[in-house]
Amino acid sequence: MKKALLLLLLAVVAAVAQTQDYPNLIRKTRQYLSVFPENNSERLALAWYFMQNAQxxxxxxxxxxxxxxxxxxxxxxxxSLWALNSLNRYSKSVSRSKTLIHAFPENPDIFNHRGLALLQTYEPLQARASYLTAQKLTAPNSESHTIAADGLAWSYLNSGDLANAQSIIKNSTMPLSAAPWLEKPRPAVSAGFGYKQNGDTYWLVGASLRLRTYSAALGFEEYRLARQHFRTAYSLDLGKQFTPLDLKLGAKAFSGADAGSYPAWQGSASIAGKAYIFSLRFSPLLLFHYTYAPVFSAAQADLGFKISTDRLNLLLMYSGLYRDYLSVGTDQTARVFSGIADLRLYRFLRLSFSASHGDMAWWTNPYGVTLDTMYPNTTNLGLGLSIPLGKGFGLSLFSQLGLIDDTSNHLLQGVLSYAP
Known part of the structure; x- marks a missing residue:
């Protein structure tokens, strides 16, 4: 996937390379420059010949x-950017291109080469901005325009915006290297284990499938208190991406030892907008959850805002809850404030900080976990680390400190995932 765009850049000249005697052209041009060193056009031609000769x-x-x-x-x-990218010196290419885009603001090739280098250094949002500039500077159906369109599609794919990637691919008059990746089904599985300081444990299992702009995910959770069954949860989520927004519908079924709380069912819906400004992405969020249990029902509405860069994702959310109990006069209202800061440390290695505060009984947090009345913390502070293990495997570690009144509790969780 990382090399696809570079191969597209080289494919245009590959056929020519097969019909030209570049070693002979290099020898003759060198001889010419030894006599006429002031001829810069021949020096540029020599550089071109070296590129075609894989040097x-x-x-x-x-x-x-x-x-x-x-x-x-x-x-x-x-x-020079083309050569640096061919040598896999992408960081140097990014650094060099910073000055060149100001010196040559009307040159699309410089923006295309910069976009490729940014993609290879895990900065798809900046790459998107560079390719978008290149596309605006080129004529439709030109070679540079096609390269920019393909890079733009890859930028959207690498940032998780499959709908805009699909739009670029559909509107292109030329085949793009990003198309086969989008068309291939993308399955993933995960399994995890959690431990709380008092000896309570839980298990997590998940499976998901993504095809073009559609997604589906299944989840299973088993909670045990003092080695005894307490709660089981099954979940199903269906998603569809559009260019301006993403939609998701979810359903959960709970069973458990508490007869007043279980069995319970929950339905959810969410809308996430998408707006780009330069190398930033802004996402307003609106979510709704409704839970029905034997002696109560709970409605939750969330309003959030997420801002994303290539290095940092920041989410802030306000949740309003209404718990309707069967007994007259016992209804409750609550609110919860939450936030997540997710920082990319190196390549795909990420560190996250999370915090939430409020009345969290039957609150569904931004990760999609529904809390019941067993651990009604008023404050949760979390620290997570996402570690790529290679060959499609990944490990996510999470630690949480829960606070309520003058007491505290701790949680440790690990999830192993695989996405071929």
Whole structure:
């Protein structure tokens, strides 16, 4: 997936490379430049020949020489980025392109090369902004326009916005390398274990499938108090992405030892908007949960806002709850404030901080976990670490400190996931 866009950049010239004697062209051009070193166009041609002859290190040196000879040469500037990307020196390419996009703001090739380097350094939102600029600077149906469209689709895919990626692919007049990835079904499975300081434990199992802009997920939870069964939960979530917003519907079924609370059923719906400004993504959130149990029902409405960068995701949410009990005069209202800060440390290694405060009885948190009255903390503070293990495996670790009155409780959780 990471190399697909680079292969598209090289595919255009591959056929030409097969019909040209580039070693001979390199030899003749070198001889010419030894006599006429002031001919910068021939120096650029030599750099091009080196690129076609799979010698990007030699090409980079020539492009740099050409740029020193003529700092106004856009071909030398974009060529140096092309060579750096071919050498997998993406961080250097990103750094170099920062000055070049200001020196050559009308050159689409520079923005295309910068977009590829940003994708390879795990910054898809910045890559999106770069490819979008390149697309605006190119004529429809041109080679540079197609490269920009493909890069734009990959940028959306890498940031999880499959609907906008699909829109780019459908509107392109040329085939894009991102299309096969989007069309392939993406299954995933997970299993986890949690432990609370008083000896209570729980198990988590999940499976999901994503196909184009559709998603489905199944979940199973088993909670045990003092080694005895307390609660079992089954969940089903269905999702559909659109270009301006994402929709999700969910259902849960609970059974448990508390006859007043179980069996219980819950339905949920959520809408998440999407708006992009430069390399930022803004997502207003609206969620609703309704839980029905033997002696009460609970309605929850959430209003949230999420801002995302390539390095940090920040979510803030307000939840209003109404618990309607059978007994007259016992209804309750509650509110909960919550937030999550998710920081990318390196590549796919992420660290998260979470906090929530309020009356959390029968509150469904931003992770989708429904709390009952067994642990009615007034404050939860969480720390999570997401670790990529390679070959599709990942490990998520989570620790939580719960506070209520003058007491505290601790929770430790680990989830192993696999997405082939």
């Amino acid at each position: 990007p290190d030699s090409a980079l040196a020539r492009y740099q020489e050409a740029f020193l000879f003529d700092p106004a040469s856009a071909d030398a500037a974009s060529g």
